[in-house]
Amino acid sequence: MxxxxxxxxxxxxxxxxxxxxxxxxxxxxxxxxxxxxxxxxxxxxxxxxxxxxxxxxxxxxxxxxxxxxxxxxxxxxxxxxxxxxxxxxxxxxxxxxxxxxxxxxxxxxxxxxxxxxxxxxxxxxxxxxxxxxxxxxxxxxxxxxxxxxxxxxxxxxxxxxxxxxxxxxxxxxxxxxxxxxxxxxxxxxxxxxxxxxxxxxxxxxxxxxxxxxxxxxxxxxxxxxxxxxxxxxxxxxxxxxxxxxxxxxxxxxxxxxxxxxxxxxxxxxxxxxxxxxxxxxxxxxxxxxxxxxxxxxxxxxxxxxxxxxxxQEPSIHEEDGVTETETHGYVEFENVTFAYPGNTEEPIIRDVSFKAAPGETVAFIGSTGSGKSTLIQLIPRFYDVSRGRVLVDGVDVRDYRLSALRKKIGFIPQKALLFTGTIAENIRYGKHDATKDELDTASEIAQASEFIQLKPEKFEEHLSEGGSNMSGGQKQRLSIARAVVKRPDVYIFDDSFSALDYQTDAKLRARLKRETGNSTVLIVAQRVGTIMDADKILVLNEGVVVAEGTHKELLKTSDVYYDIAASQLSKEELA
Known part of the structure; x- marks a missing residue:
């Protein structure tokens, strides 16, 4: 009562x-x-x-x-x-x-x-x-x-x-x-x-x-x-x-x-x-x-x-904190360990440390359940670390005002989710006041322009609930365009290229490379071909980083990475 x-x-x-x-x-x-x-x-x-x-x-x-x-x-x-x-x-x-x-x-x-x-x-x-x-x-x-x-x-x-x-x-x-x-x-x-x-x-x-x-x-x-x-x-x-x-x-x-x-x-x-x-x-x-x-x-x-x-009090909530930083795009993990709240079993992530700077592409690969997606969800503070620190531009993410932290990040989730409305409204979800030129640029970078222009209403084409009237690849590209139009300091791609064919994947990454020169790009992927050109690749196994380096270095130094690559690449590509 x-x-x-x-x-x-x-x-x-x-x-x-x-x-x-x-x-x-x-x-x-x-x-x-x-x-x-x-x-x-x-x-x-x-x-x-x-x-x-x-x-x-x-x-x-x-x-x-x-x-x-x-x-x-x-x-x-x-x-x-x-x-x-x-x-x-x-x-x-x-x-x-x-x-x-x-x-x-x-x-x-x-x-x-x-x-x-x-x-x-x-x-x-x-x-x-x-x-x-x-x-x-x-x-x-x-x-x-x-x-x-x-x-x-x-x-x-x-x-x-x-x-x-x-x-x-x-x-x-x-x-x-x-x-x-x-x-x-x-x-x-x-x-x-x-x-x-x-x-x-x-x-x-x-x-x-x-x-x-x-x-x-x-x-x-x-x-x-x-x-x-x-x-x-x-x-x-x-x-x-x-x-x-x-x-x-x-x-x-x-x-x-x-x-x-x-x-x-x-x-x-x-x-x-x-x-x-x-x-x-x-x-x-x-x-x-x-x-x-x-x-x-x-x-x-x-x-x-x-x-x-x-x-119900949220464990992570909006409160006063840092809103501005002198640097933009720097990400660092310091001995990060994470277990889901209430989970009494072993941590999902254990003692992970790495650094990423603007202009760099850092990729994460590993077997299913190795903790790749969980790891990157700690950056926008979807969860708080159990031990260690996650730093963005030199500031612990827990010390940020939550909205200010997430404005720095363009997050493309593993499952592409679109909302009921037009294509333009979905892309503008990343930036509400985006102009027509910005929509065109974002969709072109995300390799979405071609199929958008084939739609009868183009950007005003109506999407069904969850974007069910779009293919998986189209939904992923629109999700990427939604993040690109935001122009964030840090891009996080959580296996966001899995529904794309190899040709579109290559074109999209090449175009992104030119566009995100001043941003940090973090990619979680299952396909080795998607991350071969990354500046740094972290190999995870059961929540632990077991190897770190470039594609060529890891082929020589990491058995786990070599096994993943061998299952996907030809002998000539492994040489």
Whole structure:
């Protein structure tokens, strides 16, 4: 509830107007039975049509005012709840942008999607009920009880006896629904995870003819969600008729004992009618409040999951630090050791040291799992080192303002990721104010100009989600153009040429060599042909640099490098 109250404070004005509408509605609702009783006793019983007409007009006026109050109540409630769920989602997205990779690994993308969508919706549904019923029902219930006791103390006992029984039922149902709601939301996370895997891996699933297997996996998590939902909904469904039975028994008791008192002359007909109306309002208010109370555990679980996202402190975050340096493009590793957060096994990187200066191309090669990609992810500080230091322009990356550090770096990831939008918008992701000439230059350097010009809309060609309407090579070239247009001090290519044919690869690297003469270029590669011309090659094996030198030097001095090269090059090229 703390999270919801925090957001409600942002809309204090609307909450106050909402309360006024609630208070006015209660006065009107309780005023109608009083006027009805006076109409019956003073008008109908006395055959005075004038009195009946007068009270009737008053009641019509009150009903009109009450209708206006209900409309305003719905308006203010909707205004508040839609604003709150918008703010929650904005805050979560903003917070997630601050996360380091460690926090993403901890919470998981499917869970973050569920929390931003479904959990926020659950909170909105509860707040809508709370603003309409949460304020109204307690006031209505208390006011109705006061009017019940005032109208007929002798009948009030039948209502007051039922209240503890109803309260006990509400508490029991609420207690049982909380763990069920928690499990339901976790199962929804599993559904999102499974569905995401199915959709993103559709080609692989079809290639291995595993559609039935995936359907079986999804059916398993979907059935688990269905079963827990059935338990929750059955619990809620059983509560409703249980409360209705108690209400009906109370009505029967009131009518029975009321009729006895009317027959004895101790109670007027109008007062009994008013009593029944007050009792209806009291019990109906209680039922609405009970429904709200039973909704609360589910909303509280969702609010807790949202709060976990908002309160999760990123291990790497933006803070004041170095923003400017005298030099540009120098990278140095000093005895760097790294293990993933929470990993109790051996470090991924151990005691790595090297230097790279502007104008140099430094390459990293090694077997799969040797730590190449992990190593270069320490430079833009996606993770922090466990021991040692990573220096950029002589400054420890941990001492930089994070945005200033990453502005120095053009990072091209191993998996080329494009965003929904035009080709121009994707390239400008590296530099938002890039001119048309800069787009042309960047695409020409990345060897993307040819296929862009063949597109009907050229730079305005629309890309599907993830760039799915582009080939792997085209996506890689656009990713490279996105980094080139930024003109960074340090280029990091994380196996970014793997989808290119050898000819395009050679052309692109030759053009990059001319363009990046004043920048430092770091390349992770699997193909020896991609890094043969590098000024320095570091050979990694199980997280350790086992050799360092040029291509020709390593062929003579490193068995690991020679084995990799021999598997890819001809005997003439190895000579």
């Amino acid at each position: 703390k999270l919801m109250l925090t957001y409600l404070k942002r809309y204090k004005g609307y909450v106050f107007l909402n309360f006024l509408c609630v208070f006015g509605f209660i006065i009107i609702e309780l005023g109608l039975p009083t006027l009805l009783a006076m109409m019956i006793d003073d008008g109908v019983a006395q055959n005075d049509f004038g009195v009946v007409q007068k009270y009737g007009l008053w009641m019509i006026g009150i009903v009109a005012i009450g209708l206006l109050g209900l409309i305003l109540l719905s308006y203010f409630g909707s205004k508040i709840t839609t604003g709150i769920v918008r703010d929650m989602r904005d805050d979560m997205v903003e917070k997630v942008q601050e996360y380091s990779h460690a926090e993403f690994d901890k919470l998981g993308v499917p869970s973050l999607v569920t929390r931003t969508t479904n959990d926020a919706f659950q909170v909105m549904q509860f707040l809508q009920m709370f603003l309409r019923m949460g304020m109204m029902t307690p006031l209505m219930f208390i006011s109705s009880l006061v009017m019940i006791v005032r109208t007929s103390p002798s009948l009030a006992w039948s209502v007051l006896i039922a209240v503890p029984i109803l309260l006990l039922g509400v508490v029991v149902v609420g207690g049982k629904s909380e763990p069920l709601s928690d499990e339901q939301q976790k199962n929804l996370d599993s559904i999102n995870l499974n569905l995401r895997e199915n959709l993103t891996g559709l080609r692989v699933i079809r290639a291995f003819v595993n559609e039935k297997f995936q359907e079986s996996r999804f059916n398993k998590v979907n059935t688990a969600y269905t079963n827990i939902s059935k338990k929750l909904f059955k619990l809620m469904a059983l509560a409703q008729p249980g409360f209705s039975i108690i209400f009906n028994l109370i009505f029967v008791a009131v009518i029975w004992f009321g009729a006895v008192q009317i027959n004895a002359g101790d109670l007027q007909v109008g007062n009994l009618v008013a009593f029944v109306e007050y009792m209806f309002h009291a019990l109906f208010s209680f039922m609405m409040f009970a429904g709200l109370f039973m909704m609360y555990p589910r909303a509280a679980i969702s609010a807790g999951r949202i709060q976990e996202v908002l309160e």
